[in-house]
Structures are given as structure tokens and as C-alpha cells.
Amino acid sequence: MSIKAKTKASGLSGTIDYQLTKTTYTFGVQCLKRLYMEKHEPALATPDAPSTELRKMRGVEIGNLAHSLYPKGILIERDSEKPAHEATREAMENGALTIFEATFIYDGVLVRVDVLNRKNKKAPWQLIEVKSSTHLKKEHLPDLAIQTWVLKNCKVPLEGTYLMHVDNSKPFPATQDLMKLTEDLSEEIDEHIEEVPKRIKEMKKVLSSKKPPEAKIGTQCEAPWKCPFKEQCWKNVPEPSILDLYRYPVDERYDLYHSGIVKITDKRIEPTNEIAKRMIEVEKKKKPHFNKELVRNKLTNEWQLPYYYLDFETISTPIPRFNKVKPYNKVPIQFSLHIQEKQNGKATHKEYLHSDGSDPRPAIAKALCEAIGNKGTILAFNGSFEAAILKSLAAAVPKYASQLKLMAERIEDPQILFREAIYDSKFLGSFSLKIVAPAILGAKFDYNLLEISEGGAVELFFDEMNQESTPGKKKEELRKQLLAYCKVDTEALVELTNWLWSKLSKGE
Numbered sequence: 001m002s003i004k005a006k007t008k009a010s011g012l013s014g015t016i017d018y019q020l021t022k023t024t025y026t027f028g029v030q031c032l033k034r035l036y037m038e039k040h041e042p043a044l045a046t047p048d049a050p051s052t053e054l055r056k057m058r059g060v061e062i063g064n065l066a067h068s069l070y071p072k073g074i075l076i077e078r079d080s081e082k083p084a085h086e087a088t089r090e091a092m093e094n095g096a097l098t099i100f101e102a103t104f105i106y107d108g109v110l111v112r113v114d115v116l117n118r119k120n121k122k123a124p125w126q127l128i129e130v131k132s133s134t135h136l137k138k139e140h141l142p143d144l145a146i147q148t149w150v151l152k153n154c155k156v157p158l159e160g161t162y163l164m165h166v167d168n169s170k171p172f173p174a175t176q177d178l179m180k181l182t183e184d185l186s187e188e189i190d191e192h193i194e195e196v197p198k199r200i201k202e203m204k205k206v207l208s209s210k211k212p213p214e215a216k217i218g219t220q221c222e223a224p225w226k227c228p229f230k231e232q233c234w235k236n237v238p239e240p241s242i243l244d245l246y247r248y249p250v251d252e253r254y255d256l257y258h259s260g261i262v263k264i265t266d267k268r269i270e271p272t273n274e275i276a277k278r279m280i281e282v283e284k285k286k287k288p289h290f291n292k293e294l295v296r297n298k299l300t301n302e303w304q305l306p307y308y309y310l311d312f313e314t315i316s317t318p319i320p321r322f323n324k325v326k327p328y329n330k331v332p333i334q335f336s337l338h339i340q341e342k343q344n345g346k347a348t349h350k351e352y353l354h355s356d357g358s359d360p361r362p363a364i365a366k367a368l369c370e371a372i373g374n375k376g377t378i379l380a381f382n383g384s385f386e387a388a389i390l391k392s393l394a395a396a397v398p399k400y401a402s403q404l405k406l407m408a409e410r411i412e413d414p415q416i417l418f419r420e421a422i423y424d425s426k427f428l429g430s431f432s433l434k435i436v437a438p439a440i441l442g443a444k445f446d447y448n449l450l451e452i453s454e455g456g457a458v459e460l461f462f463d464e465m466n467q468e469s470t471p472g473k474k475k476e477e478l479r480k481q482l483l484a485y486c487k488v489d490t491e492a493l494v495e496l497t498n499w500l501w502s503k504l505s506k507g508e
């Protein structure tokens with residue numbers, strides 16, 4: 001499969017046909033089958049999760065910020081009449097010092113360089129890749145290598161290859177100095193550049209094949225990016241399988257799987273921890289695990305009524321928006337709180353969602369301090385997160401600092417109790433609320449049925465709700481969906497706690 005550019009005019013490379021881009025090249029490095037599927041079977045891909053969409057959106061914001069650092073930079077448009085690689089050549093010949101999306105093609109590989117920069121018209125170029133991450137990651141190296149390889153073969157004189165990333169030590173209102181350039185990475189990418197010709201040959205062969213290459217499932221299905229074809233390749237993996245075994249060394253679990261040890265009840269498996277042992281026992285006995293003594297001790301001796309069930313939703317942006325916030329700091333934008341005065345009693349509900357573009361922290365701190373009394377346990381699933389948010393609120397809103405710090409100390413985490421005392425076959429080795437709640441309480445807590453089914457969507461919905469251009473009716477819809485998503489977490493927690501009490505009282 002080849003993509004034809006608009007004219008047959010020769011560019012810097014002498015040809016304008018291409019089969020690969022820097023993005024598809026990185027897919028091929030992740031897995032050759034993924035590369036094939038992206039080209040030949042794109043309809044089988046699972047649509048992007050909100051977290052992926054969010055990452056792309058933030059990437060665009062960071063790209064724009066990087067461009068603003070070079071006010072005289074020339075952008076090579078993708079959709080203009082002139083082929084992008086020709087426009088790039090012209091800009092270079094006309095003495096441009098900075099070019100955005102500079103486009104080159106060599107041996108069927110097209111790359112667009114985020115920023116190509118030089119100090120003066122005679123100086124060699126800096127190849128700069130812009131990322132919204134806070135540091136260089138190993139998955140960036142093949143991406144940098146393919147660009148460098150193409151440019152070198154297009155005879156572009158290079159001074160070095162760099163990554164521009166977010167500097168997460170810079171608090172708001174940093175903007176111009178928010179981006180940081182690495183040292184020259186030429187040495188780091190050397191061995192990746194050596195692999196490029198062989199890899200390209202292999203990838204082209206795969207792309208021209210009539211069927212996908214054989215590929216064993218493995219760590220590459222989840223990292224560095226979750227593969228959108230997982231549903232296809234994993235459809236025959238039973239649940240639970242050795243791949244779900246709690247904290248089992250990740251490479252070993254795939255080795256075992258491919259050697260035919262698939263079920264967690266296989267006698268040859270040696271569990272490495274208590275929870276893994278428990279998972280196997282539960283599967284063998286076909287009976288959930290429930291350690292009554294641990295549950296009783298926790299509920300009767302440690303958790304104090306009234307119970308405050310608390311959940312925060314946060315945003316975490318690369319470009320900070322509020323005073324003293326650093327890139328990717330988590331800023332709370334809403335909370336849901338259920339209050340239960342009596343064991344198994346009816347719970348009342350309070351909630352707060354910040355609905356304009358101002359700093360949400362003062363209003364959230366105030367609403368929390370008005371809603372949570374001085375006595376009783378604050379229950380939060382994965383409560384270290386809520387405790388950290390309360391402490392960050394205390395630092396940001398001194399007026400309520402002492403109350404908020406005391407709240408953080410009152411947090412108890414039911415997830416720890418579940419991990420220590422309870423296991424059901426449907427947990428599949430996970431103790432996340434999104435798995436535990438439907439496993440114990442049934443389909444009414446199936447998060448997939450909500451408009452927002454994962455945290456990544458919260459930030460997308462929140463941003464859309466606060467945009468001036470969003471119509472009022474749409475804003476109201478988004479508000480309802482955000483409130484519903486946060487509320488379901490504390491509702492689930494109330495019901496899980498009621499379920500724990502009922503298990504104790506049944507004398508099972």
C-alpha cells in the first residue's frame with residue numbers, strides 16, 4: 001500500500017511515494033501485526049479511549065506552545081496545493097531559520113519534523129521533536145531515530161537531535177520557560193538508527209502481504225501504548241488466565257502462557273504472593289474468599305460512624321492553570337460525598353462541581369469543610385489519592401488548612417480491606433472500584449453504561465463544559481454527566497459497606 005502525494009514533482013528525496021510515516025514506523029516497532037492492522041483493517045480497531053484523546057489534545061496544546069517559542073517560524077501546511085516536502089525545500093533555500101512540520105521523504109518513509117531550527121542561514125539544523133511528557137522515554141528513541149535517518153539521507157546537515165518536553169518543576173504562571181530541551185541525543189539514538197534499514201524492509205514486506213503476520217500476545221500489547229487491536233488478538237484468552245495472576249512477573253506470565261500454562265489452576269504455577277495463592281484457591285474451590293475476622297475488626301474497631309464516603313475528580317494539565325500549580329499536578333474540580341449516620345442507614349448526598357474557568361480549590365475547600373463534620377471516618381477507595389488531594393488543598397487554601405489536614409488523617413481505605421480480606425473470581429486479579437463494585441453488586445455498577453466511564457473523560461468533559469463556545473444546553477448535559485460519574489463511586493462505596501455489614505450479620 002502506497003500513499004501518493006499530489007504531484008510527481010521531485011522533492012528533497014527524489015520521490016513522493018511513501019509507505020510509512022514516523023507514526024506508522026513506531027507502530028511497526030511496537031508490533032508488526034499492529035502495523036498491518038492499522039493499514040489493512042482499521043475498522044477492527046477499538047476507538048480511542050478518552051484518555052488517548054486527551055493525550056492527543058494536550059499534545060496539540062504543547063505543540064502550539066513550542067511554536068510560540070519561535071515567533072518567526074514557518075509552518076509547512078499539510079493541505080496546501082504544493083507538496084509539503086517541496087514547500088520545506090523552498091523554505092530552507094529561502095533562508096528560513098525555523099520550520100514547523102518540515103517534511104522529508106526517503107525510501108518510502110515520510111517524516112514531519114516538529115521543529116527544524118538553525119542559528120543562522122549557514123548553520124546546520126537542530127531536529128527537535130516536541131512531546132507533552134516530562135522527560136525522555138525509551139519509546140521516543142525509535143521516533144527520533146527514523147526522523148534523523150530520513151533527514152541524513154535527504155542530505156540535510158544536522159547539528160543534533162533533541163527532544164523538547166515539559167519541565168514539571170515550573171509552577172504557574174510559567175509559559176515560555178515551561179518547555180525544556182534535552183542535550184543532543186545523537187548518541188542515544190545511534191543503535192536505533194542502525195536498525196532502521198532492516199526494520200523498514202521488514203515493515204514494507206508486512207504491508208504488502210495479503211495477511212497479517214503471526215504475532216504472539218505479550219507486553220507490547222499494553223506498552224508503550226495500549227494496542228487498539230487487543231480485542232481481536234486476545235479474544236481466545238480465558239478469564240481468568242495466568243495473565244491475570246496478581247503481581248506475577250510480567251515476562252514470566254507470557255512465557256508460561258505461550259508454553260501452554262494458561263489457566264491459573266494449572267498445577268505447575270507457583271504463586272509468588274498471598275493474593276495470587278488466594279486467586280488460585282478461589283478458582284479451584286469455586287467459592288469467593290471472605291475473611292470475616294479481618295472485616296469484623298475493621299468495621300467494628302476502626303471505622304467510626306458517621307461514615308463520610310468521599311470521592312474527588314481532578315484535572316492534570318501539562319500547562320498549569322492556577323496559582324503555584326506545576327505541570328500535571330492534580331487539581332480537584334469536583335467531589336461527591338455520601339454521609340451515613342447509622343450502620344446500613346440511608347445515606348444523604350452532597351456534591352460540588354466547579355463550573356467556571358476560575359481556580360476551583362477555594363470553593364472546593366469551603367464546600368468540603370461545610371459538609372464534613374468533626375467526627376466519623378472518611379472512607380475513600382484508593383484513599384491515598386483523596387488524602388493527597390486534601391493535603392494539596394490545605395497548602396493552596398490556608399484558611400481551611402487545619403480542617404483539611406485533619407480530614408486527610410481520618411481517611412480509611414476500603415480497597416486495602418478488600419485486598420487483604422476478600423476475593424471473588426470476577427475481580428480478575430484487580431482491586432479497582434470499577435471491577436470490584438460490579439463483581440459484588442451487579443450490573444447496576446457497570447461503569448461502561450455511563451456516559452463517562454473513565455477518568456480521562458472527566459478532563460475532556462470539564463474543559464468542554466467551561467468553553468465559552470459550548471451552548472448552554474450542552475453545558476448542562478456535560479455537568480449532569482460529570483456529577484453522575486463522581487456520584488456513582490461514592491454510591492458504590494455505600495453499597496459495598498452495607499454488603500460487608502450484611503455478610504457479617506449473616507454469620508456465613
Ligand code: SF4
Pocket residue numbers: 030031032033034037215216217218220221222227228229230231233234
Ligand atoms: S494486540 Fe498485541 S499482538 Fe495483537 S496487534 Fe496489538 S500488539 Fe500486536
